[in-house]
Amino acid sequence: MPMKSADLERVRALPLFAGASEDTFRTVTAGAFLHRFPAGTTLLMEGDPVDFLYVLLDGIVELEGTWNDKETILAVLRPVSTFILAAVVLDAEALMSARTIERSDILMLSGEALRGAMSSDARFSFDVAQEVAGCYRGLVRAIKNQKLRGGAERLANYLITQQVRQGGGETVTLPHEKRVLASLLGMTPENLSRAFAGLADYGVVVNGPQVSLTRPVVLNRLAKPTPLIDNHMPPSETAIGKAERERWRAPGSSSL
CATH class of the missing domain: 1.10.10.10 (Winged helix-like DNA-binding domain superfamily/Winged helix DNA-binding domain)
Structure with missing residues (x-):
């Protein structure tokens, strides 16, 4: 599908890209692919190499994990959100499978281009670090929720x-x-x-x-x-940093 300026504006508004320079954003999105996938499409399997950062523009995506003939749903994503960022940064295999629940428009950004942009644009690299750190804190919340309740x-x-x-x-x-x-x-x-x-x-x-x-x-x-576990409570200045407060205001910006 051809890229629309409105789609690029939605991606640009994500915390991950909001601070990137125009040159950086142009470089990262230059080779992007916008695809419309039908419901039930497997986008990637855990263990696969990750060549792209996925940006969900429309639809719903389910992230799953499997082991020994068992499976579990790790997250359900809605627009606008990115996923598989950590694997892209590390140039590592996917730890989760991703599947569309309904027809979904997904923008695929080159992982190689993103890593190159991180090397050349310090502000963008910092924003990526903040995004990954926010996801890590979200994971800690989920583990505390599972283990303590x-x-x-x-x-x-x-x-x-x-x-x-x-x-x-x-x-x-x-x-x-x-x-x-x-x-x-x-x-x-x-x-x-x-x-x-x-x-x-x-x-x-x-x-x-x-x-x-x-x-x-x-x-x-x-x-x-408690705001130290639950993300429905407005974060306090002492419990949570600036980046996570911004993520709380824009919960669609998940980058699992």
């Missing part, structure tokens, strides 16, 4: 996060089917169902993809959200 507590915090992201109303819409949600929360579908049932006493009422949070104070008392 039980299933009901993870689900409670997830629902509170969705409530904040969807405007603060009493009813939220689950953005993923429950199979995907269970995997994202590190649970089996059966454990997720039990967790939902257990939250009924905390005012959680489930009606298909619609979930009503009728006792928010009680649910918050169970969840005990």
